[in-house]
Amino acid sequence: NKAACYDKEGRVEDSMGECNKALDLKPGNVKALFRRGKAYLALNQLDEAMADMRQLLTIEPGSQAAQQQVQLIKGRQRQQDNKDKAVFSKMFSKAPPPKKAPPAGGGSEGAGA
Template structure:
């Protein structure tokens, strides 16, 4: 509604209509204004989501990661984000990707892992999860490329070695134990 605009309201259960006229309008503040006090809530939600996943509560953990991400968008401020905000947000995307992998949603998992990598290119867990999502979607080249990057960052990563070895031997891909 704009200033001076009128609206006719008919409350439920009533036969009498009410006319409302808007006298003035206050524009909404920018969504990032007043964010300093919101970031601790994001971190608390991240902890809760992680604890839910650790307890084996997959659906509540998925929802908690999603809610924490929505709060992080508001609390993070305008882009580009400083590392103190970008890294936890990348962790949230990576956590959501893990939940989505477990729920059998590889396309969504790949998208969230990609968002985590956009915020933090060296995020090894996000790269591994994107590789597992690619494998689940039968994108063998993409999966092998991401697993290679994981092994370049962490040469001793047993999960990536196992997955890459399984592909090289032509036995298929497993999703039994996504890299924690």
């Protein structure tokens, strides 16, 4: 199976392409769903990875491998949510008050004219 070979070589996009071909021919192909889900996870496309694993689990509810991947994806989603919260909290935290401008007319301009 080409997808498995590509997966072992770390060629994630190629593996995903082969999985897509297999799923076009047979939409319920559990091996292709599993490998594509893992490829999505490797690319940090968490929603797509979860969708593939959930579809696989509707076909094979007892799949331990898919259940493990779901837990891994959920963990990654929590990590991403925490990172997002940290970024957004910094973006929307109160800004320091603006610096006061120097008083008008306090300079030496125009003196002695």
